[in-house]
Amino acid sequence: xxxxxxxxxxxxxxxxxxxxxxxxxxxxxxxxxxxxxxxxxxxxxxxxxxxxxxxxxxxxxxxxxxxxxxxxxxxxxxxxxxxxxxxxxxxxxxxxxxxxxxxxxxxxxxxxxxxxxxxxxxxxxxxxxxxxxxxxxxxxxxxxxxxxxxxxxxxxxxxxxxxxxxxxxxxxxxxxxxxxxxxxxxxxxxxxxxxxxxxxxxxxxxxxxxxxxxxxxxxxxxxxxxxxxxxxxxxxxxxxxxxxxxxxxxxxxxxxxxxxxxxxxxxxxxxxxxxxxxxxxxxxxxxxxxxxxxxxxxxxxxxxxxxxxxxxxxxxxxxxxxxxxxxxxxxxxxxxxxxxxxxxxxxxxxxxxxxxxxxx
Amino acid sequence: xxxxxxxxxxxxxxxxxxxxxxxxxxxxxxxxxxxxxxxxxxxxxxxxxxxxxxxxxxxxxxxxxxxxxxxxxxxxxxxxxxxxxxxxxxxxxxxxxxxxxxxxxxxxxxxxxxxxxxxxxxxxxxxxxxxxxxxxxxxxxxxxxxxxxxxxxxxxxxxxxxxxxxxxxxxxxxxxxxx
Numbered sequence: 001x002x003x004x005x006x007x008x009x010x011x012x013x014x015x016x017x018x019x020x021x022x023x024x025x026x027x028x029x030x031x032x033x034x035x036x037x038x039x040x041x042x043x044x045x046x047x048x049x050x051x052x053x054x055x056x057x058x059x060x061x062x063x064x065x066x067x068x069x070x071x072x073x074x075x076x077x078x079x080x081x082x083x084x085x086x087x088x089x090x091x092x093x094x095x096x097x098x099x100x101x102x103x104x105x106x107x108x109x110x111x112x113x114x115x116x117x118x119x120x121x122x123x124x125x126x127x128x129x130x131x132x133x134x135x136x137x138x139x140x141x142x143x144x145x146x147x148x149x150x151x152x153x154x155x156x157x158x159x160x161x162x163x164x165x166x167x168x169x170x171x172x173x174x175x176x177x178x179x180x181x182x183x184x185x186x187x188x189x190x191x192x193x194x195x196x197x198x199x200x201x202x203x204x205x206x207x208x209x210x211x212x213x214x215x216x217x218x219x220x221x222x223x224x225x226x227x228x229x230x231x232x233x234x235x236x237x238x239x240x241x242x243x244x245x246x247x248x249x250x251x252x253x254x255x256x257x258x259x260x261x262x263x264x265x266x267x268x269x270x271x272x273x274x275x276x277x278x279x280x281x282x283x284x285x286x287x288x289x290x291x292x293x294x295x296x297x298x299x300x301x302x303x304x305x306x307x308x309x310x311x312x313x314x315x316x317x318x319x320x321x322x323x324x325x326x327x328x329x330x331x332x333x334x335x336x337x338x339x340x341x342x343x344x345x346x347x348x349x350x351x352x353x354x355x356x357x358x359x360x
Numbered sequence: 361x362x363x364x365x366x367x368x369x370x371x372x373x374x375x376x377x378x379x380x381x382x383x384x385x386x387x388x389x390x391x392x393x394x395x396x397x398x399x400x401x402x403x404x405x406x407x408x409x410x411x412x413x414x415x416x417x418x419x420x421x422x423x424x425x426x427x428x429x430x431x432x433x434x435x436x437x438x439x440x441x442x443x444x445x446x447x448x449x450x451x452x453x454x455x456x457x458x459x460x461x462x463x464x465x466x467x468x469x470x471x472x473x474x475x476x477x478x479x480x481x482x483x484x485x486x487x488x489x490x491x492x493x494x495x496x497x498x499x500x501x502x503x504x505x506x507x508x509x510x511x512x513x514x515x516x517x518x519x520x521x522x523x524x525x526x527x528x529x530x531x532x533x534x535x536x537x538x539x
Contacts, residue, residue: 040395
């Protein structure tokens with residue numbers, strides 16, 4: 001073997017050797033330190049996806065295999081029939097194709113999969129549209145018109161205010177009132193809660209996307225919107241939530257035996273000056289509302305092995321033609337859902353061994 | 361009879377330094393995005409996916425270049441354990457450059473998510489939707505990324521050791537400098 005002889009190397013003095021070794025150490029330490037800063041190891045105060053998911057687990061208990069929030073739910077399937085109204089605002093194929101298949105999920109907004117249906121006045125509806133071009137549109141909607149807070153930091157404070165006291169196992173009763181007093185942005189949400197009652201059916205609720213998005217048309221014009229779905233089914237006069245804790249899923253299945261359930265998909269166009277980056281604020285006054293089409297649900301399935309179980313309803317899975325706004329909750333939801341999704345998909349095998357009935 | 365080359369082929373050097381920048385950027389992007397709930401999370405993901413596919417394409421080119429050009433030999437006086445560590449770490453680096461993008465692509469597929477490189481460029485799913493498989497692939501992607509970072513640090517330290525302490529021409533074989 002031919003050794004390419006390098007020029008003669010004079011030996012390094014001890015001092016020079018130490019300086020050179022130390023320099024190598026510094027370079028490696030700086031790169032490693034920068035990495036530790038970026039991944040949050042040196043920054044324990046940073047709000048990370050796992051911080052939010054840990055807080056949800058603290059408040060609701062750990063229920064392996066279930067979503068860490070909106071844990072109790074039911075899968076549905078059907079299709080979306082588009083109307084022409086949204087086409088000039090968005091190039092998304094979901095608005096140009098006649099029909100797009102959907103998988104959805106109705107749920108309660110708690111991380112406890114055994115929560116009684118009447119425990120909260122809020123219901124949620126998540127959807128996945130599977131577009132013919134292979135793209136997807138996912139959205140998670142709620143029956144309230146605004147979110148209590150506008151930032152992930154405030155949301156985390158809210159979770160901490162509702163956390164159980166280690167001494168009693170119950171939340172401190174003064175916690176939430178103190179939180180609301182310190183967060184005046186919660187006023188529109190609190191005003192809505194005052195009038196809201198737990199509904200007797202998933203089928204008769206309006207569900208709102210709450211966060212703003214942009215519709216983008218073929219010429220690149222962007223229009224901020226909030227979307228929501230309005231039911232065609234109506235409650236019977238005086239209908240109230242029945243006694244019992246698990247009526248919503250049965251009611252849904254019974255209604256679907258009688259025929260498909262329909263919602264109109266509304267796109268509310270922002271007026272100039274409407275906040276598009278703050279989900280805690282209402283859009284007041286007259287707004288143009290597009291009827292983008294009709295959701296038709298044909299069947300339901302228990303979530304335990306249903307088609308919706310393995311879907312992460314990440315609100316930033318969007319098709320070409322719909323874009324996210326700068327609402328900070330959107331990125332936070334996407335990041336936290338990913339963390340919850342990894343935890344629960346690691347636990348799928350435990351789902352069937354978990355208790356099926358309510359626990360204290 | 362040809363003398364052994366002192367330098368890596370120019371194309372090999374170009375690929376090395378280009379990919380060094382991309383991989384270090386990629387490691388920091390990945391570590392930052394999973395540790396953030398801010399808008400950074402979203403725009404870092406939008407960088408992470410196309411950059412990962414670019415690295416996958418380049419590493420294939422690089423492997424072809426590696427096997428079709430002559431490599432400068434390690435110095436004859438290098439201790440055997442260091443020579444073995446050099447060879448082994450290079451195998452690990454190539455393997456991870458190839459495997460990490462494939463794991464990322466496969467895990468997005470296993471989650472049932474569309475594999476979008478931009479708002480309209482979509483790759484086919486590498487595997488079918490399978491939630492337990494997603495969990496395994498996602499964890500492997502994370503742990504192996506940390507292994508890649510540690511191997512890159514080792515590679516960096518060793519390169520500086522050759523350049524500053526041994527001064528044996530190994531670092532120059534990749535920088536292309538004559539002295």
